[in-house]
Amino acid sequence: MEQDRNHERSGHVDVAIIGGGLVGASLACALQPLIEHQGLRVAVIEAQPIPSANVCQYQPSFDARASAIAYGSRRHFERLGLWAQLAEAASAIRHIHVSQRGRLGTTRLHADELQVEALGYVVPNAWMGQVLHRHLATLPIDWHCPARVASLVPSASGYRLELDSGENVNAALTVLADGGRSGLKEQLGIESDHHAYDQTALIANVEMSRDHQGWAFERFTTEGPMALLPLDGRRMELVWTHESHALDDVLTLPDGAFLERLQQAFGDRAGRFRRVGKRHTYPLSLVTARETVRPHLAILGNAAHALHPVAGQGFNLALRGVMDLVDAVTRARAEGRGAGEAATLDAFEARRGADYREIVRFSDGLIRLFGIDHELMAHARGAGLMGLNAVGPLRRALGRRAMGIER
Numbered sequence: 001m002e003q004d005r006n007h008e009r010s011g012h013v014d015v016a017i018i019g020g021g022l023v024g025a026s027l028a029c030a031l032q033p034l035i036e037h038q039g040l041r042v043a044v045i046e047a048q049p050i051p052s053a054n055v056c057q058y059q060p061s062f063d064a065r066a067s068a069i070a071y072g073s074r075r076h077f078e079r080l081g082l083w084a085q086l087a088e089a090a091s092a093i094r095h096i097h098v099s100q101r102g103r104l105g106t107t108r109l110h111a112d113e114l115q116v117e118a119l120g121y122v123v124p125n126a127w128m129g130q131v132l133h134r135h136l137a138t139l140p141i142d143w144h145c146p147a148r149v150a151s152l153v154p155s156a157s158g159y160r161l162e163l164d165s166g167e168n169v170n171a172a173l174t175v176l177a178d179g180g181r182s183g184l185k186e187q188l189g190i191e192s193d194h195h196a197y198d199q200t201a202l203i204a205n206v207e208m209s210r211d212h213q214g215w216a217f218e219r220f221t222t223e224g225p226m227a228l229l230p231l232d233g234r235r236m237e238l239v240w241t242h243e244s245h246a247l248d249d250v251l252t253l254p255d256g257a258f259l260e261r262l263q264q265a266f267g268d269r270a271g272r273f274r275r276v277g278k279r280h281t282y283p284l285s286l287v288t289a290r291e292t293v294r295p296h297l298a299i300l301g302n303a304a305h306a307l308h309p310v311a312g313q314g315f316n317l318a319l320r321g322v323m324d325l326v327d328a329v330t331r332a333r334a335e336g337r338g339a340g341e342a343a344t345l346d347a348f349e350a351r352r353g354a355d356y357r358e359i360v361r362f363s364d365g366l367i368r369l370f371g372i373d374h375e376l377m378a379h380a381r382g383a384g385l386m387g388l389n390a391v392g393p394l395r396r397a398l399g400r401r402a403m404g405i406e407r
């Protein structure tokens with residue numbers, strides 16, 4: 001990474017962010033007003049080298065992975081001044097179709113019914129990363145990359161972060177946004193609850209025989225859910241969940257046979273599957289940290305909650321956490337309190353808790369509900385989907401919740 005991003009290397013900062021992934025980078029961008037107008041000192045430590053931030057032009061790629069970004073997250077990115085750039089590669093979700101395989105009962109949500117331009121957007125992950133990192137490069141932060149935080153040592157005024165580069169960073173508030181796999185949480189004695197779904201998500205971009213016209217599809221099967229998200233032109237992103245033991249059968253199929261199997265599983269509602277790109281796999285589990293704040297410490301993103309991607313909520317939930325943490329730090333400074341004080345972090349936790357628990361329950365509940373392979377349950381689900389489709393206010397309430405604009 002460019003040396004000119006290391007504007008300040010004092011070793012003492014107000015906020016140290018461990019991890020410059022989607023969540024850590026969003027947090028650093030969201031702290032901009034405090035950095036520029038109140039002299040907040042921020043360090044970001046990222047273990048992986050980040051591609052040059054000088055190139056920031058959208059390069060469409062057939063295989064680029066993408067995420068569903070809720071309408072509420074668009075508003076947050078607007079507040080950060082980053083939406084216009086993100087929108088260059090965003091595809092709008094204007095309609096959502098939810099169904100279950102082999103059963104009656106569907107429900108549909110439409111953006112115009114909710115009086116919004118889109119229910120959400122699909123944005124390539126690499127593009128989100130580029131936009132965030134390019135913005136970070138304009139901020140006077142202490143940027144350590146590539147550098148890994150090897151250990152966290154508590155002190156009276158915060159934590160000392162020991163980096164594998166030999167440097168130390170002392171921070172009043174340390175934010176763990178490391179994705180949850182670095183072992184740092186465990187080092188601090190913070191336990192997590194793990195639930196393995198025995199499911200693996202297969203992700204690939206597919207090309208359809210016709211334009212998707214802004215439709216996204218969610219289809220539940222007893223093996224797990226499948227989703228198709230609109231990308232540009234006739235391309236869509238496929239998220240196809242399999243019981244892990246059955247994955248190899250599908251993963252190793254030649255493209256033609258894969259497309260046939262997909263067509264059988266998904267049906268014709270989105271048209272014919274014509275082409276498939278590189279297939280990626282992700283074993284799925286629900287991991288939730290038992291603590292998300294301690295004095296001088298906050299945990300965000302996958303480090304706090306790794307969810308099943310069924311409802312596309314992980315990053316959206318994390319971004320709401322980012323905005324709430326920035327609000328809590330801003331209020332604390334206005335009231336003369338430090339960023340890492342217990343009162344600051346308790347206020348953040350109190351605001352976060354309900355949203356966090358509700359989204360975890362919602363994503364996990366969907367998997368359990370649609371995973372029950374029983375005749376009566378299948379009828380009940382079908383009736384539920386039909387009922388939802390018929391009752392406008394209920395459907396609209398669900399839509400607003402999915403869009404992340406109602407808590």
Ligand SMILES: Cc1cc2nc3c(=O)[nH]c(=O)nc-3n(C[C@H](O)[C@H](O)[C@H](O)COP(=O)(O)OP(=O)(O)OC[C@H]3O[C@@H](n4cnc5c(N)ncnc54)[C@H](O)[C@@H]3O)c2cc1C
Pocket residue numbers: 018019020021022023024045046047048066067068069147148149150177178179180181182184201203282300301302303309312313314315316317318
């Ligand atoms: C298949 C799949 C599909 C998904 N789709 C959606 C979707 O459509 N919408 C949605 O909202 N969410 C979705 N999600 C969830 C979303 O991808 C995650 O919520 C998000 O990536 C979490 O980002 P993060 O920054 O917390 O973690 P990560 O992306 O894992 O970033 C962590 C960063 O920390 C760095 N790091 C790790 N350890 C250290 C260390 N010791 N020192 C320094 N740096 C360190 C890593 O290098 C990395 O860059 C999906 C997830 C999956 C698995």
